[in-house]
Amino acid sequence: xxxxxxxxxxxxxxxxxxxxxxxxxxxxxxxxxxxxxxxxxxxxxxxxxxxxxxxxxxxxxxxxxxxxxxxxxxxxxxxxxxxxxxxxxxxxxxxxxxxxxxxxxxxxxxxxxxxxxxxxxxxxxxxxxxxxxxxxxxxxxxxxxxxxxxxxxxxxxxxxxxxxxxxxxxxxxxxxxxxxxxxxxxxxxxxxxxxxxxxxxxxxxxxxxxxxxxxxxxxxxxxxxxxxxxxxxxxxxxxxxxxxxxxxxxxxxxxxxxxxxxxxxxxxxxxxxxxxxxxxxxxxxxxxxxxxxxxxxxxxxxxxxxxxxxxxxxxxxxxxxxxxxxxxxxxx
Numbered sequence: 001x002x003x004x005x006x007x008x009x010x011x012x013x014x015x016x017x018x019x020x021x022x023x024x025x026x027x028x029x030x031x032x033x034x035x036x037x038x039x040x041x042x043x044x045x046x047x048x049x050x051x052x053x054x055x056x057x058x059x060x061x062x063x064x065x066x067x068x069x070x071x072x073x074x075x076x077x078x079x080x081x082x083x084x085x086x087x088x089x090x091x092x093x094x095x096x097x098x099x100x101x102x103x104x105x106x107x108x109x110x111x112x113x114x115x116x117x118x119x120x121x122x123x124x125x126x127x128x129x130x131x132x133x134x135x136x137x138x139x140x141x142x143x144x145x146x147x148x149x150x151x152x153x154x155x156x157x158x159x160x161x162x163x164x165x166x167x168x169x170x171x172x173x174x175x176x177x178x179x180x181x182x183x184x185x186x187x188x189x190x191x192x193x194x195x196x197x198x199x200x201x202x203x204x205x206x207x208x209x210x211x212x213x214x215x216x217x218x219x220x221x222x223x224x225x226x227x228x229x230x231x232x233x234x235x236x237x238x239x240x241x242x243x244x245x246x247x248x249x250x251x252x253x254x255x256x257x258x259x260x261x262x263x264x265x266x267x268x269x270x271x272x273x274x275x276x277x278x279x280x281x282x283x284x285x286x287x288x289x290x291x292x293x294x295x296x297x298x299x300x301x302x303x304x305x306x307x308x309x310x311x312x313x314x315x316x317x318x319x320x321x322x323x324x325x326x327x328x329x330x331x332x
């Protein structure tokens with residue numbers, strides 16, 4: 001992305017190699033790209049130090065190395081590319097971060113509960129909940145470093161403590177990260193994503209924020225178009241039994257905490273652990289594997305082939321083994 005000839009408008013072409021540097025040799029028709037964006041977004045979210053907070057409610061952090069290296073701009077550009085080029089949604093923004101992008105950071109309100117750092121939030125809560133001058137003094141002393149960094153010079157009293165706490169929370173969440181926010185916002189300008197977000201905030205809320213509705217077995221079942229043999233044939237009867245096993249398997253994946261998850265099934269088939277904003281092209285399909293004891297997948301064409309088994313237990317064991325032992329494409 002830092003090459004002089006790089007452009008986010010260009011078609012993305014991804015190749016993965018194994019540990020020996022040998023390429024998979026396949027043409028990227030969508031599967032490797034989706035896997036690539038999924039891994040990139042996961043890295044940006046959890047490992048680069050640019051975001052902090054709960055797993056699916058992230059706000060920007062202030063990372064000096066990331067600022068010097070222009071990572072915030074690249075992170076925003078990467079998310080815009082993922083949305084436009086068929087990757088999955090970066091659905092981990094907190095309401096504060098999303099609303100800042102829509103309305104601007106100067107036009108939103110911040111409370112102590114919006115502070116992503118637990119220790120900082122607890123210190124502010126202690127100041128706010130102080131009942132006596134002694135308790136307040138102890139709480140102010142504990143938060144003296146934060147108060148100094150925020151440039152708060154006025155005396156904190158029992159009368160103004162809540163107002164000061166709100167100001168400190170606003171500084172920590174918004175003002176402290178203003179430079180990273182501006183570069184991140186500039187990155188999201190790529191491909192018109194930020195303009196679309198600001199024009200249609202409700203439509204984009206489900207793209208950039210974790211929805212309350214998780215993946216369900218019913219949603220995955222509807223997502224996959226089933227391809228079966230001719231009705232009345234022996235193959236058709238065997239596939240009907242396996243189709244029933246497949247539906248039971250999805251139900252287990254939804255409710256059994258120790259089972260393969262619906263997200264893992266989706267990754268195995270498509271390279272994404274959620275349904276992309278633009279949907280899957282082509283539509284995922286379910287076929288029946290007659291030459292392998294385990295499931296196989298074609299992530300470019302979004303095809304999942306499940307093995308024919310005589311019992312559900314055998315089907316579940318084969319599916320679990322196949323999915324859990326498919327680590328991904330390799331190295332990009």
